Amino acid sequence: MKRTFYLEKEKCMGCTNCMRKCPTEAIRIVKGKAVIDDDKCINCGECIRVCPYNAYTSITDKIIDLKDYKFNIAIPSTTVYGQFTLGTEICKIHNALIGLGFDYVYDESWAAELVTKAIKEKVISDKILRPKISSNCPAMVRLIKIKYPGLLENIIEIEAPMEIAARLAIKKAKKIDKTLKDEDIGVFYISPCPAKTLSVKEPIGKDKSYINKVISLKEIYGDMVRELKMHSDRCFSNPSLTGLKWSISGGQTDACDFENSIAVSGLENVIDILEEIEMGKLEHIKYLEILSCNGGCVGGTYNFENPFVANSNIKHILKNIKEERLINDDIEKYKEFKKEGYFDIAIHEDIEEKKPNIKEAVEKMERIEKIYKKLPKLDCGSCGAPTCRALAEDIEEGKKTIDNCVILKLEEK
Amino acid sequence: MKKIKCYNYKIDKNDFVNAGKVSSEIKKNLKKIGFTNRIIRRIAVISYEGEMNIIIHSEGGEIDFEIYEDKIILKINDKGPGIDDVNLAMTEGYSTAPSEIRELGFGAGMGLPNINNCSDNFNITSSKNGTKIESTICLE
Ligand SMILES: Nc1ncnc2c1ncn2[C@@H]1O[C@H](COP(=O)(O)OP(=O)(O)OP(=O)(O)O)[C@@H](O)[C@H]1O
Numbered sequence: 001m002k003r004t005f006y007l008e009k010e011k012c013m014g015c016t017n018c019m020r021k022c023p024t025e026a027i028r029i030v031k032g033k034a035v036i037d038d039d040k041c042i043n044c045g046e047c048i049r050v051c052p053y054n055a056y057t058s059i060t061d062k063i064i065d066l067k068d069y070k071f072n073i074a075i076p077s078t079t080v081y082g083q084f085t086l087g088t089e090i091c092k093i094h095n096a097l098i099g100l101g102f103d104y105v106y107d108e109s110w111a112a113e114l115v116t117k118a119i120k121e122k123v124i125s126d127k128i129l130r131p132k133i134s135s136n137c138p139a140m141v142r143l144i145k146i147k148y149p150g151l152l153e154n155i156i157e158i159e160a161p162m163e164i165a166a167r168l169a170i171k172k173a174k175k176i177d178k179t180l181k182d183e184d185i186g187v188f189y190i191s192p193c194p195a196k197t198l199s200v201k202e203p204i205g206k207d208k209s210y211i212n213k214v215i216s217l218k219e220i221y222g223d224m225v226r227e228l229k230m231h232s233d234r235c236f237s238n239p240s241l242t243g244l245k246w247s248i249s250g251g252q253t254d255a256c257d258f259e260n261s262i263a264v265s266g267l268e269n270v271i272d273i274l275e276e277i278e279m280g281k282l283e284h285i286k287y288l289e290i291l292s293c294n295g296g297c298v299g300g301t302y303n304f305e306n307p308f309v310a311n312s313n314i315k316h317i318l319k320n321i322k323e324e325r326l327i328n329d330d331i332e333k334y335k336e337f338k339k340e341g342y343f344d345i346a347i348h349e350d351i352e353e354k355k356p357n358i359k360e361a362v363e364k365m366e367r368i369e370k371i372y373k374k375l376p377k378l379d380c381g382s383c384g385a386p387t388c389r390a391l392a393e394d395i396e397e398g399k400k401t402i403d404n405c406v407i408l409k410l411e412e413k
Numbered sequence: 414m415k416k417i418k419c420y421n422y423k424i425d426k427n428d429f430v431n432a433g434k435v436s437s438e439i440k441k442n443l444k445k446i447g448f449t450n451r452i453i454r455r456i457a458v459i460s461y462e463g464e465m466n467i468i469i470h471s472e473g474g475e476i477d478f479e480i481y482e483d484k485i486i487l488k489i490n491d492k493g494p495g496i497d498d499v500n501l502a503m504t505e506g507y508s509t510a511p512s513e514i515r516e517l518g519f520g521a522g523m524g525l526p527n528i529n530n531c532s533d534n535f536n537i538t539s540s541k542n543g544t545k546i547e548s549t550i551c552l553e
Pocket residue numbers: 462466467469470471491493494495496502503507508509510518519520521522523524525526544
């Protein structure tokens with residue numbers, strides 16, 4: 001799987017909105033319908049977000065899949081806590097999930113606190129190649145692989161909180177019920193975005209994910225709201241204050257508390273900063289948090305609440321959490337988990353360095369340039385390519401012809 | 414060996430609005446051709462530092478960016494006023510950048526040393542008529 005959403009062709013009007021927004025120019029309009037090039041798609045979800053006709057449908061697992069396992073664990077993304085009316089207590093949200101049939105809820109924020117520790121150690125000990133870039137947003141890891149491969153080595157090779165949470169949750173489950181075997185346990189992640197969903201279905205930097213199923217937050221939201229009204233009893237865990245911050249932009253850098261760190265959210269902003277780093281600037285920056293969505297993960301496509309409202313909800317929780325909050329004993333076992341390799345992933349291995357055929361490549365560029373010169377440079381998108389330059393490239397590769405340019409055709413007449 | 418392609422970019426003095434555009438253009442072309450990341454990184458640094466020095470310290474100039482089968486040559490030339498003491502200018506940390514330039518984040522005195530470090534072959538000459546830098550990066 002390379003993509004966790006698909007286009008419902010009947011709904012697509014070929015309006016070019018998604019094509020223009022795509023950060024990797026992965027979309028073309030062919031015969032009036034959007035077509036995505038999977039090799040270029042980073043699963044950021046921008047197309048889903050901008051489509052005025054709701055033509056993109058997300059692939060999601062469902063509550064009904066709980067029946068496949070004896071023991072079901074829910075790991076709600078930390079963004080989930082920002083999706084309900086201000087003041088909704090976290091244990092209530094957990095209880096709603098229990099009400100929906102889960103046997104246990106593990107709070108991702110505790111894993112985020114552990115990951116924060118690992119990042120701090122890494123950044124302090126490894127001083128070459130600055131800035132270190134956060135690997136938490138899978139869309140950004142893919143963006144760097146496709147558009148900025150030179151920066152792949154800057155990405156910090158540390159596992160994302162959701163995966164750590166899954167492993168810790170499985171441990172806990174086996175403690176609760178000693179008869180449970182691996183195959184009895186279903187780990188469900190409640191995802192804020194297609195990118196995180198894909199990171200389970202098609203992991204980067206490791207062989208497999210410890211998460212079995214991914215339910216998009218949108219899919220389960222209505223059920224949760226209903227359940228919320230009914231439950232108030234048992235409490236499972238309170239969040240880690242350090243970890244909960246990860247749901248909002250600036251949260252990771254804040255949690256790590258480095259001097260000289262930068263937090264950037266929103267695709268355009270991330271692209272700007274990566275361009276600067278590629279120029280060798282910003283080497284004085286220790287850590288760079290990059291998140292595809294505006295405002296951070298609370299801005300993820302599958303969230304219900306407006307990202308700014310969700311941000312305020314999360315901040316409200318951070319302010320009001322009671323001192324006597326439950327402490328998660330996993331935090332003390334950081335060293336043990338580290339030794340066991342919980343945080344290890346291998347992203348840098350994917351770096352391929354091919355020797356280019358310079359002559360051929362230059363000739364190709366010249367051919368593209370020649371075609372481009374003939375085009376009107378309006379970037380109108382009517383041809384089905386996002387820019388005139390993209391059309392020139394498509395023509396050179398034989399995918400389109402100059403006749404696709406509507407403006408030139410009009411001028412001919 | 415044969416020259417495959419040459420690009421020429423003009424750079425105006427004090428043109429902070431377009432600062433970085435030329436090196437960014439060069440980088441884009443290198444990426445399209447498919448040079449390895451290490452080569453691109455080095456050339457990006459050389460062209461960026463060269464471009465900024467022209468903007469900040471000179472009366473304006475140009476960068477010639479030449480691609481050969483086995484090497485890349487960057488010629489960074491300006492119209493003056495030249496560098497009084499080239500050896501001094503080449504020392505790490507030496508800078509004559511005034512405070513307003515430093516406030517913009519330049520003036521660490523690392524530009525020329527960086528260009529030197531990233532080049533396989535580096536040559537600088539300077540007179541009041543201009544500064545000429547020739548930087549060569551060998552491919553393989
Ligand atoms: N093209 C030039 N024309 C005239 N003087 C120059 C030129 N390039 C460099 N210099 C002089 O050499 C000094 C050192 O240059 P260098 O690029 O190493 O540092 P910088 O430009 O001052 O700071 P940084 O490059 O770290 O922002 C400059 O401060 C300036 O006095």
